[in-house]
Amino acid sequence: MQMKYLSTAFYVTAAFVLVITVWQLVIFIGDYPEALLPSPLMVFYGIITLIQDGTLFEHVRVSLFRFFTGYLSAVVVAIALGLVLGRMTKLWRVFEPIVQVLRPVAPVAWSPFIVLWFGIGNMPAIVIIFIAAFFPVLLSTVSAVKKIDKTYLKLAQNLEIKEMSLLYKIIFPAAFPFIANGLHIAVGTAWIFLVAGEMIGAQSGLGYLIVDSRNALDLDLVLAGIIFIGVLGLLLDKAVGLFEKWVGKQWGVQSN
Amino acid sequence: MSVTAENKPLVELKGVEKEFSKQGDSKKVLSGIDFDIRQGEVVSILGQSGCGKSTLLNLIGGFDRPTGGELFFDGKQVTKPSRRAIMLFQYYALLPWRTVLKNVELALEPEGLSKEESRERAIRYIKLVGLEKSMDQFPSELSGGMQQRVAIARALSIRPELILMDEPFAALDTFNRYYLQDELLRIQQQEGTNIILVTHDIDEAVYLSDRVFIMDANPGTVRKKITVKLPKPRDRAHSDFQYYRKWILDEFNFSYTQDQLDFNI
Numbered sequence: 001m002q003m004k005y006l007s008t009a010f011y012v013t014a015a016f017v018l019v020i021t022v023w024q025l026v027i028f029i030g031d032y033p034e035a036l037l038p039s040p041l042m043v044f045y046g047i048i049t050l051i052q053d054g055t056l057f058e059h060v061r062v063s064l065f066r067f068f069t070g071y072l073s074a075v076v077v078a079i080a081l082g083l084v085l086g087r088m089t090k091l092w093r094v095f096e097p098i099v100q101v102l103r104p105v106a107p108v109a110w111s112p113f114i115v116l117w118f119g120i121g122n123m124p125a126i127v128i129i130f131i132a133a134f135f136p137v138l139l140s141t142v143s144a145v146k147k148i149d150k151t152y153l154k155l156a157q158n159l160e161i162k163e164m165s166l167l168y169k170i171i172f173p174a175a176f177p178f179i180a181n182g183l184h185i186a187v188g189t190a191w192i193f194l195v196a197g198e199m200i201g202a203q204s205g206l207g208y209l210i211v212d213s214r215n216a217l218d219l220d221l222v223l224a225g226i227i228f229i230g231v232l233g234l235l236l237d238k239a240v241g242l243f244e245k246w247v248g249k250q251w252g253v254q255s256n
Numbered sequence: 257m258s259v260t261a262e263n264k265p266l267v268e269l270k271g272v273e274k275e276f277s278k279q280g281d282s283k284k285v286l287s288g289i290d291f292d293i294r295q296g297e298v299v300s301i302l303g304q305s306g307c308g309k310s311t312l313l314n315l316i317g318g319f320d321r322p323t324g325g326e327l328f329f330d331g332k333q334v335t336k337p338s339r340r341a342i343m344l345f346q347y348y349a350l351l352p353w354r355t356v357l358k359n360v361e362l363a364l365e366p367e368g369l370s371k372e373e374s375r376e377r378a379i380r381y382i383k384l385v386g387l388e389k390s391m392d393q394f395p396s397e398l399s400g401g402m403q404q405r406v407a408i409a410r411a412l413s414i415r416p417e418l419i420l421m422d423e424p425f426a427a428l429d430t431f432n433r434y435y436l437q438d439e440l441l442r443i444q445q446q447e448g449t450n451i452i453l454v455t456h457d458i459d460e461a462v463y464l465s466d467r468v469f470i471m472d473a474n475p476g477t478v479r480k481k482i483t484v485k486l487p488k489p490r491d492r493a494h495s496d497f498q499y500y501r502k503w504i505l506d507e508f509n510f511s512y513t514q515d516q517l518d519f520n521i
Contacts, residue, residue, distance in 0.1 A: 151349040154319055158337045160366050169362065173353045251353045
């Protein structure tokens with residue numbers, strides 16, 4: 001176990017060193033002006049300033065708040081709807097084409113309407129994250145419900161368990177390991193659209209930090225923002241991965 | 257047992273038929289099934305795989321409807337599954353995210369008992385199958401035999417009049433199977449539950465049943481009903497046991513020799 005962590009740490013450090021080296025080499029060889037490509041050191045100082053004056057934490061806090069509000073509300077609505085639609089085959093056949101048409105549309109495409117309907121501030125980002133997270137969770141829930149072992153349904157019929165009880169005591173837990181898969185995918189997609197969401201009408205957040213720094217031509221801060229979005233995205237993904245593992249263990253589906 | 261209860265059959269099948277149609281192609285799986293099951297009986301339905309015995313069990317349990325004939329449970333036509341006739345599934349159908357105790361408690365939920373009453377009853381039946389030490393374990397932590405016992409406890413806790421078993425011990429090794437068969441007989445005598453058991457294990461049928469129904473395939477019919485007149489518990493090695501065993505074996509062999517005659521001519 002200890003060895004595994006050590007070797008992971010080694011490879012991560014190697015990747016970090018590789019990126020910094022290549023980046024610095026490009027600057028040396030290409031002789032780019034700093035206004036076009038800031039050096040690693042500049043970005044490092046940029047990160048330090050952002051941490052020192054506390055603006056970074058404010059941006060991260062606001063972004064995480066928007067992310068979780070949009071993501072969690074999407075999860076609740078999509079799972080509830082998915083459980084019902086997964087059970088009602090005919091209703092799903094009506095809804096499926098609608099969902100399939102709406103799903104490939106990038107959530108940002110709705111931004112003109114979003115600003116008209118929800119104004120500016122927190123709402124546009126939250127709504128965009130909601131849309132981004134909604135479809136993967138809905139689709140995975142519906143297909144999970146359809147995939148449930150039919151024996152569980154026979155058992156429920158035999159025990160004369162009421163439909164509501166059946167939904168949250170048997171169907172939801174039976175489908176949950178597959179739903180968790182959708183939750184994982186949705187974290188990724190939703191986080192990607194956070195930046196896009198915060199570029200519309202927001203005055204704070206990591207996406208705003210990037211837009212604002214670009215407008216001020218502070219490209220070092222743009223890169224600092226990109227790095228933070230990437231690192232936070234990675235951490236969120238890892239957290240959901242751990243959650244998924246825990247679910248698997250609790251449900252006895254995965255052996256590890 | 258009262259006289260009226262003894263006269264009235266618990267399960268009654270009159271000319272039951274079942275056809276499955278697939279893409280316009282229909283196949284008759286069961287044809288002209290007639291039998292009664294009396295109060296307190298253990299009956300085995302014995303046949304080769306594909307003879308429609310599981311389909312028959314599903315019809316009796318109300319999971320599927322016959323395409324012809326009539327099927328009664330306690331004098332009423334069977335239209336849907338009910339808590340009065342509990343099915344034990346081949347792979348136990350335990351909910352893997354619930355502990356043993358919670359699995360049994362789930363079955364008691366529709367009874368509207370108080371939390372204490374329901375827990376008390378669940379524990380009583382878990383003790384009956386000898387799993388009081390595993391009450392808080394998850395099904396994945398139990399062996400196949402133990403899982404089957406949880407399923408039996410769950411079924412019994414509902415206090416059904418009839419338990420339907422679809423090859424209940426097929427997935428177990430011989431020793432566990434013998435052990436659980438003994439347990440089942442003991443519990444059955446204690447609780448007075450009726451059992452209909454689908455199996456392809458001749459020993460199991462003779463060991464457990466008051467009557468053995470032998471099925472033929474294509475379409476599935478009950479060819480013979482054999483009453484096993486031996487006191488329980490039975491001695492698997494006794495000559496009387498072997499007598500019934502041979503009788504049933506001959507029943508199956510008989511159909512084979514008929515096949516062979518065709519070749520000889």
